[in-house]
Amino acid sequence: MSDGPSTTTQLPAQSAPVDPAATEAAGGRAATPGSAGRLSWWHGDGGEGARRNLALIGVLVVLFVIGAATRSDLYSNPDWVWANMLIILKLASVAGVVTVGMTFVIIGGGIDLSVGAIVALAGVWSTTVATQSFGAGGMIFTAIVVGLAVGLVNGTLIAYGRLVPFIATLAMLVAARGLAAEISDKQTQISQNTTINGIASTNLLGIPLLVYILAAVVAAGWVLLNRTTFGRRTVAVGGNPEAARLAGIDVKRHTLMLYGLSGLCCGIAAIMLTAQATSAQAGMANLYELDAIAAVIIGGTLLSGGRGTIIGSLLGVIIFATITNLFAINGLSVEAQNMVKGGIIVAAVLIQQVQFGTLSQFFRRNRLTTG
Amino acid sequence: MTQHSRDMSRRRLLFGGAAVGAGVLLAGCTSNEKQTPTEAQTKAADGGGNAEPGKQVTIGFSAPAESHGWIAAITNNAKAQAAAYSDVQLKSVEAGADAAAQRAALSTLIAERPDVIVLLPFDGKELNSFGLEAMKAGIPVVNLDRAFPDAKAYRLQIKGDNYGMGVAAATFIVEQLKAKNVSNPVIAEIAGMDELELTQERTQGFNDTLAQNGLKVANRRAARFTIDSGQQETSQLLQALPKIDAIWNHDDDQGIGVLAAINQANRNEFFMVGGAGSKKAMEDIKADNTVLKATVTYSPSMASSAISLARLIGQGRGMSDLVELQVPKEIILASETITKENASDYLKLGF
The missing domain is CATH 3.40.50.2300 (Response regulator)
Incomplete structure (x- = not known):
């Protein structure tokens, strides 16, 4: 920070309107107009998320180049490349929706280990014979209400029951899968509803409906986090709950709403996943919680809360989907794919620590410590 | 202030009422009466020596x-x-x-x-x-x-017989490809959980039999025996192989997701063989309106x-039809191939 050259270059994003609600958030990212003159937006706090996201896009470009180099026969066909991008986005759609909810919970200083189980429970509940008799509307309603309700139970236990989020959601992980197995009698429930199943096979203007749903949820999440009081409060609660409480935020109620939001996202994801698989079972969405947490982390969100971006999480999900796709088109094993996934998590976090703006500083510091 | 709090309480009442209503409605939705209950596979005592x-x-x-x-x-x-x-x-x-x-x-x-x-x-x-x-x-x-x-x-x-399942699936695929006179066929495989020995045995039987006929698997993805993993792995597999002649999917339960992915990708240039023998798979084979043309049993x-x-x-x-006075030590079920022709006979064994 100290050696930052006093550039006066004005970057476009600097002119973004300052939300009045921002003043309420005690721990919010304080990119006050006053400091803008001395530090460029790019090197300042406000640009940090953008820098991280650029690194993630770099990873995606590298993955694309590897794909093009290893399967040049397929990549030489532009139609195939376009179709493949849509396949990757479709693969990322369900996990992406879950990850948006997870991003809010983690920025708010919590964690939700029960997301996969909630998706399974909402999916199973919405595909029982009784629910299916209400048609597509009944199934969507059921999935969303079940997801929201389970999320609110999590939130109540954490906010008012004072359970550690890790424990409360771990308990819910076990319990929700148990209930799902009980409801489904451990059987696979086939969705007979053509409207629901059609969600996964419908294209609008050549782009799958699932991708639009993902885009809508991401856009809503972005607006909610960056342009509303709710978002500012989330950052404040995650950054310093005590300060947030002193600033007049009802921390408990806000925590409750965050887990409700995560559950709601799981409900939406459950319908998407049911549509894709044309069925639901208690074992589905297995380990989604770990995929979602990993995507949030490589997306640059602090696991301790108080900072994070929706776009970064989305890029994290897309990177994982791209790796899966890359291994599939090369006919490589799933085991190798999982090892690379682990490596990518570590690498992405390491790359982000070496920020572009401070690259020279990084090298200088290293030279000092070694020499 | 009182006006405000009254509004609040009314809002709460409405909200609470809606929540309770939704809860009652949803509780009713857990009812899961099957239209066609799956029959358990039992052998009635038919009056032989063992039945007494x-x-x-x-x-x-x-x-x-x-x-x-x-x-x-x-x-x-x-x-x-x-x-x-x-x-x-x-x-x-x-x-x-x-x-x-x-x-x-x-x-x-x-x-x-x-x-x-x-x-x-x-x-x-x-x-x-x-x-x-x-x-x-x-x-x-x-x-x-x-x-x-x-x-x-x-x-x-x-x-x-896991190895035998692979053999039976490959044998059916080889026969069909020969009948259609396909040269250099593209064969794909969707396995179950790879860490289980039974999956490895199935793949071994499949590969061995294909190799005897000078064929090999072009691409293989391992799913997790779940419907959603079957759907996801299959959509990736289809993307990797723009043209396929035959697919073997190890498990009919994950096969629901596999078939969904195939429909979503609008692909039908190939035929598929399933595994295990679920009721749904047998019905699909009998109806003959999907790419699923056969399944190899694991009942x-x-x-x-x-x-x-x-x-x-x-x-x-002992077993009354055998000479031995005690039950044998090892029994391995044969893996049978179910096609359109015999699906009706096997339907009662579907699960």
């Missing part, structure tokens, strides 16, 4: 608590078969979520000293020591489907047979 009631036998039973159609059918079949005998009492223990939990559940079972234990272990290798312990305690163990490496750990082993009816044989072991009797 013998001494009372208590059979302990344990199978994993996985949410999978095949596993659910195993447990249902065992219970139904035991209920069909007047001289059998079944003590079923939930196996929990992994091998360690199953071991814990089984140790309580040993303490109850049943006459025979029928066990579908999470993993034969991991539960081998339990088999040895029970046998040492004088309780005969019937291993259902997932073999113990140690021959002393079981009295009877009854299992499906959960083995659980019914295991209970019947455990009863005979407990009573010290």
Whole structure:
């Protein structure tokens, strides 16, 4: 920070309107107009998320180049490349929706280990014979209400029951899968509803409906986090709950709403996943919680809360989907794919620590410590 | 202020009422009456030598608590078969979520000293020591489907033929491709959980048989025996291979997701062979309106047979059609190929 050259270059994003609600958030990212003159937006706090996201896009470009180099026969066909991008986005759609909810919970200083189980429970509940008799509307309603309700139970236990989020959601992980197995009698429930199943096979203007749903949820999440009081409060609660409480935020109620939001996202994801698989079972969405947490982390969100971006999480999900796709088109094993996934998590976090703006500083510091 | 609080309470009342209403509605939605209940696969006592009631036998039973159609059918079949005998009492223990939990559940079972234990272990290798312990305690163990490496750990082993499934699937695919005169066919494979030995055996049988005919698998993805993993892996596989001639999917339950992915990708230039023999798969094969043209069986009816044989072991009797005075030590079910022609005959064995 100290050696930052006093550039006066004005970057476009600097002119973004300052939300009045921002003043309420005690721990919010304080990119006050006053400091803008001395530090460029790019090197300042406000640009940090953008820098991280650029690194993630770099990873995606590298993955694309590897794909093009290893399967040049397929990549030489532009139609195939376009179709493949849509396949990757479709693969990322369900996990992406879950990850948006997870991003809010983690920025708010919590964690939700029960997301996969909630998706399974909402999916199973919405595909029982009784629910299916209400048609597509009944199934969507059921999935969303079940997801929201389970999320609110999590939130109540954490906010008012004072359970550690890790424990409360771990308990819910076990319990929700148990209930799902009980409801489904451990059987696979086939969705007979053509409207629901059609969600996964419908294209609008050549782009799958699932991708639009993902885009809508991401856009809503972005607006909610960056342009509303709710978002500012989330950052404040995650950054310093005590300060947030002193600033007049009802921390408990806000925590409750965050887990409700995560559950709601799981409900939406459950319908998407049911549509894709044309069925639901208690074992589905297995380990989604770990995929979602990993995507949030490589997306640059602090696991301790108080900072994070929706776009970064989305890029994290897309990177994982791209790796899966890359291994599939090369006919490589799933085991190798999982090892690379682990490596990518570590690498992405390491790359982000070496920020572009401070690259020279990084090298200088290293030279000092070694020499 | 009072106006405000009254508004608040009215809003709360409305909200609370809506929440309760939704809760009642949703609770009703858990009802899951099947339109066509799946029949359990039992063998009625048909008046042979083995059917005559013998001494009372208590059979302990344990199978994993996985949410999978095949596993659910195993447990249902065992219970139904035991209920069909007047001289059998079944003590079923939930196996929990992994091998360690199953071991814990089984140790309580040993303490109850049943006459025979029928066990579908999470993993034969991991539960081998339990088999040895029970046998040492004088309780005969019937291993259902997932073999113990140690021959002393079981009295009877009854299992499906995983290698044979791969052979049967490859044989059907080779026949069809020859009949269609396809040169250089592209063959794809969607396996189940790769860490299970049974998946490796299936793939081995498939590859060996293809190799004998000068063919090989172009691309293989391993799913997790779940519908959503089947859908995801298949959509990636289809993207990797723009043109396919034949696919073998190891498991009909995950096959629901596999077929969904194929429909979503609008692909139909190939034919597919399934595995295990679910009711849904057999109906699809019979209707002949999907790419699924055959499935190779791995029938959960083995659980019914295991209970019947455990009863005979407990009573010290042999199988009445065989010369031997005792039940044999090892039975491996043959994997049969179900096509449009014979699907009706097998439909009652579908799960």
